[in-house]
Amino acid sequence: MFDLVLRGGTIVGANGFLRADLCVSGGRVAALLSPQTPVGAKAEWRVDGCYLLPGLVDAHVHLREPGLTHKEDFESGTRAAAAGGVTTLLDMPTDEPWTDTVDSYTEKQSLAKGRLYVDVGLQVALRRDTDQLHALRSLNPVSVEVFTADVPAAYLHDTQSSLLHALKRIKPLDILACVSPGDQSLLESVVQGGVDEFAASRPPLAEASGIAKAILSAAEAMTRIHIRQTNSALGIATYRRMRDLADVSIETTPQCLLFSAQDYYQLGADIKASPPMRSVEDRDVLREALREGLIDIVATDHAPHSREEKTAEYGTFAAIPGGMPGVQTLLASMLHFVGTGDIDLPALVRMCSTNPAQRFRIGDRKGALSPGKDADILVVNPNLDTCIRHGDQLSKAGYTPFDGMRVPGKLTAVFLRGQPIYEDGRLASVAPTGTILGAFDHEFA
Secondary structure, three states, rough: EEEEEOOEEEEOOOOEEEEEEEEEEEOOEEEOOOOOOOOOEEEEEEOOOOOOEEEEEEEEOOOOOHHHHHHHOOOHHOOOOOOOEEEEEEEOOOOOOOOHHHHHHHHHHHHOOOOOEEEEEEEEEEOOOOOHHHHHOOOOOOEEEOOOOOOOOEEEOOOOOHHHHHHHHHHHOOOOOEEEEEOOOHOOOOOOOOHHHHHOOOOEEEHHHHHHHHHHHHHHHHHEEEEOOOOHHHHHHHHHHHHHHEEEEEOOOHHHHHHHHHHHHHHHHHHHHOOOOHHHHHHHHHHHHHHHHOOEEOOOOOOOOHHHHHHHOOOOOOHHOOOOHHHHHHHHHHHHHHHOOOOOOOHHHHHHHHHHHHHOOOOOOOOOOOOOEOOEEEEEEEEEEEOOOOOOOOOOOOOOOOOEEEEEEEEEEEEEEOEEEEEEEEEEEOOOOEEEEOOHHHHOO
């Protein structure tokens, strides 16, 4: 007797489609059976004509807790994720305080307990002194974040030697090192003026230089790395030429695939972030990289601010708080590219579910709808469409840069470990059941 069977759907995996009835027991996918195979189940859902996707894994999210909860918190951020089909998100460590010690990590775990509507993996920041690294690894975070520019001095690995030292320290701990690429020597600490001056202060050369240094250091240290959001033609070209030197993956974001610097003049502060939006030519190169499969992961860099912060008057464009909400619109924004023919649904699953799950080593439970995996299921009706609207957003930011975009396909239900958490446009009235995940889901000795 199964707990649940979903009948009539087509399962989408990273490599194709499968017509099958999906059976769930104990929160896991128990079986994929030929359509209409007689089985006993406590509950049955008809999903005729719909696609069943594994829950998305957003590998780059700022939930803002602790310390910045006027922008977002565990409850609001994970509610937004649930409504958008992200059933697992990986939380960045740049809160107040940063997650860089055993105490700050355990405090974050404690704050999250009983307040998560989806599953969350925690990421830790590597200080220059690296003293806490081994103790942090024993707590089983999903990554160690290494910053090469635009951060406080305590976290700045801005030279080839300091980056190499960091990656050599990470290597024996067998955990993914995520590098935010930049070149501090090319960045201006204070930027005067407007949009053009801000964009010029964060040039593609800085990104490309950061990517090159990260890959070379990873090759020397023999450390697995993941390069955070890229959005320039020069950065893509650098990655293309150097990626075979090391065990490396790369991500970009929906906003960088959809917007260019020209959009600043319409959307202004709402899309101000770092890296800045690039030229139309840069954006088109990024889209081509998406089409060819060079991009491993699409994540959101969900980084909300309050509307008061975003709409206040600032002396320079650079002074506007950087970042925007995105976790609720990851699926919808990627369905846009399915609609344009840039990608297909298996590619969406690959970049937004399977690849991040495997890369961050939570793939034993996440990233696919196959027996033994968590029954994190998205039901998408291809015969309906979705209009992304400000008013539907559950993030405290209260807006989306994609307002008014209409995309093919509609998310009609979301299951977390076999339990419905979202159905027909509203969250289920159930207590939050999300958990904190760790890489391998076991302790590091």
